[in-house]
Amino acid sequence: MQIEKVYEPQRFEPHWAQWWINSNIFRASPENPGRVFSLVIPPPNVTGVLHIGHMLEHTEIDVTVRWHRMLGDNTLWLPGTDHAGIATQMVVARQLKEEGVNYRDLGREKFEERVWQWKGQSGDTIKRQMIRLGASCDWSRERFTLDPGLSRAVREVFVGLYEKGLLYRGEYMVNWCPNCLTALSDLEVTHAETAGHLWHIAYPVNGMPGRFLTVATTRPETMLGDTAVAINAKDARYLDLHGKTVQLPLMNRELPIILDDLADPTFGTGVVKVTPAHDLNDFEAGKRHNLPKIQVIDDHGRTTAAAGVYANLDRFEARRRVVAALEASGALVKIEDYKLNVGRCDRCKTVVEPLISTQWFVKTKPLAEKAIAVVESGEIGFVPANWTKTYYEWMYNIRDWCISRQLWWGHRIPAWHCGECKEIIVARETPTTCPRCGSGELKQDTDVLDTWFSSGLWPFSTLGWPDQTADLAKYYPTTLLITGFDILFFWVARMVMMGCEFMGEIPFKTVYIHGLVRDADRQKMSKTKGNVIDPLVVTEKYGTDAVRMALLQGAAPGTDIVLTEERMESSRAFANKIWNAARFLFMNAGDGPATPSEPTIEDRWIVSRLNAAAETANRAIEQYRYHEVAQELWKFFWHEFCDWYLELKKVSATGWGNAVAAFETALRLLHPAMPFLTEELWQRLERKPGDPSSIALAAYPQFNPALADPEAEREIAVVQEVVTLARTLRTEARLDPKQQLQGVLYGRTGAMAIAQRHADAIQKIARVTLEFLSEEAPKAAVMRSTVDFDMVLDIPQVQEDPARKQKEREQLEKNIANSKRQLTDEVFLSKAPAKVVDSIRAKLADYEAQLAKMA
RNA sequence: GGGCGCGUAGCUCAGUUGGUUAGAGCGCCUGCUUCACACGCAGGAGGUCACAGGUUCGAGUCCUGUCGCGCCCACCA
Secondary structure: OOOOOOHHHHHHHHHHHHHHOOOOOOOOOOOOOOEEEEEOOOOOOOOOOOOOOOOHHHHHHHHHHHHHHHOEEEEEEEEEEEEOOHHHHHHHHHHHHHOOOOHHHOOHHHHHHHHHHHHHHHHHHHHHHHHHHOOOHHHHOOOOOOOOOHHHHHHHHHHHHHHHHOOEEEEEEEEEEEEOEEEHHHHHHHEEEEEEEEEEEEEEEEOOOEEEEEEHHHHHHHHOOOOEEEEEEOOOOOOOHHHOOOOOOOEEEEEEEOOOOOOOOOOOOOOOEEEOOOOOOHHHHHHHHOOOOOOOOOOOOEEOOHHHHHHHEHHHHHHHHHHHHHHHOEEEEEEEEEEEEEEEEOOOOOEEEEEEEEEEOOOOOHHHHOOOOHHHHHEEEEEOOHHHHHHHHHHOOOOOOOOOOOOOOOOOOOEEOOOOOOOEEEOOOOOOOOOOOOOOOOOOOOOOOOHHHHHHHHHHHHOOOOOOHHHHHHOOEEEEEEEEEHHHHHHHHHHHHHHHHHHOOOOOOEEEEOEEEEEEOOOOOOOOOOOOOHHHHHHHHOHHHHHHHHHHOOOOOOOOOEHHHHHHHHHHHHHHEEEHHHHHHHHHOOOOOOOOOOOHHHHHHHHHHHHHHHHHHHHHHOOOOOHHHHHHHHHHHHHHHHHHHHHHHHOOOOOOHHHHHHHHHHHHHHHHOHHHHHHHHHHOOOOOOOOOOHHOOOOOOOOOOHEEEHHHHHHHHHHHHHHHHHHHHHHHHHHOOOHHHHHHHHOHHHHHHHHHHHHHHHHHHHHHHHHHHHHOHHHHHHOOOOOOOOOOOOOOOOOOOOOOOOOHHHHHHHHHHHHHHHHHHHHHHOOOOOOHHOOOOOOHEEEEEEEHOOO
């Protein structure tokens, strides 16, 4: 059979990618036999293309999924995408802006049309990319969070929560993005320590000339909306002022002095200005003391009419003016440098403004209780386990979830407002009349839901819920979730809460949390840094299998993945190695099915090694130890199959059918990690009748105790030592001809002992060495012949090197002394396991034998 | 303020319940191309496992502390 000399993945990867899809071999069916293995994809945002982090995630998923499929499990990997409300809306709004169109002018309907258009393209790109990267999903079950079916699930859950009293609408302080013009959940705000100031402002106490209360604030502009100042009831410094009032500088408003724990006597001046409309703590304090709320900053981040002469300014400009005015009036007592945490919008990085507004909230405590219980009971497990703690940490301190967004792209909130009686109707179906007053003047709430509300339902909404479908019955709960830690709270936690509440059952049994892909300098990849690795680019350059392998090698649980060009290059070399092993076999085996013959010792050995590799690979995949999978496959294929088995086969030059059979097994072992290459080569093999059409459906090699062959393992271990010795002899002899040869022969007494049991081999060593020393044989021939057992010569007599021999003897004596000391140590003997003691005994015997031989 | 993690060869990292001689890839040095593969073969150098204590017959692995680095959560103005 002909096979090209160079491995060119680009020539066959696209073909198999498409073939797998066309032949429907990843199509799942609830009717299929086998244990269930189901997994839903963390739906990528439709905002753009897949990055290398997705490829890592999809590679880990794909390895696991393909493995399960090959085990004969009823396997489903359900793909899909997320509408990603705010992110997508921003992308499309930006596009429109480039066209000179303000999206608000376009109107809601037109804008939505535009986003759907974008979604169509982007979603296709993502699907194409995934197919090209070999993801073995069932595309017939592809879902999108805004699909009609999923939207029905969203309504059902929204109404369900409402009916259970777990949903409420109200006027509260929320995080507001003045740029995105929407409320945000706590999770969508990122806090960062920022250099700022603490301004000390003196508020004169009314009726006590000369007496001031000095407040300290990081946001002086909010003073325009102050409605009180607070002191602590335990703070003796100011207690006499309780009941008095102060005069608010600049605004000339009289403010009460209240007693509240809001004021920490140890911080700043111990006096706090209270601005209930612009600070969460102050908002709470305002409720406790019934303070008026004066909004001085609007939803665009500009000062309102209530700010008096400071009205209609950007909030930061307002700050400058207020500070200047305070300074001019002498009210500004002190400015301290101060580090404070500033919250910014996750999406646009604008400083978030706490604002009072009417929003919808999910009451999370009752949901969290269940979500905690299922992890505590072990129904859901995290891998690595330490994420459990992070999960608890968040769940225990959970706060109500603001789910309404003032956006256009998303699930419209299923609530209607009656124009007559102001009744709010929450319903599954669009109502026609108000149930309270009978009016037909109903308008649907204009807000949409937080995108994570719908993705929280993903594990069951994608399977057909609220209908009781066969898929739902078969594949829920899903078996495994593989995702990143960055969405543990956003998504994983919400799925657990929603699944437990609406399915009455966990959404998945295991959550595997993978790391972050970093560049060669361990840096996070980001567009602004320009260090992103584009999966399509590197895939084209090195081959998909090679990139997958490179990712897997770094994917140790709990660690980040460093991906470098070097790693991908060496993985490509590995793929090429496999390719050429195939080429070698095909050249020798000829066409036709691999007919087995009486196994030689190396045949027995490789079967035994394959068996051991299968044991390790299966266990490693089962435990999500992807780096170990990669390492084992690498070690087995390169350093056992190629370096020893094929080399030995060259010597014996028979039984090629056995070699091809072993290779076929090796391909199956490699397939989950390197699907394209293995499919290509497997298809080129002449297979047994009855084999499936694709290697993806073939059986994954399993450990079989009957295949372990200790005798062959021992035998080949000896051969390996002997050959290694022969190689050493050649090398060292070259460096310093006769002397080195002596040194090696006497220095490696252990290897010599083994070699004596293989006289043929050692004689061959001698022959090769002598040939070299006499320079009778061509150099190349000497170097190339590694295990040429058919030549028999006498073992040469060589002279000893006294100095070296002495050194060796001393080392041996030291080793013997150490071993003896341990073996007479009663504590050691009583506590150390037998295998440790035995290995020391064996070693001692070996040392002593060597010493005796030297004498 | 709370939580999690990391510090092992020149570089990037493995090292699952403690077990005797700590590994891989890349890089480096030496030698080798008709005969599967230079995307290759063989050999080699290179580590007081951050530091200090402790537990143990035995510690890279467990405990305590120190130093350095990273990440997450948090309504101290």
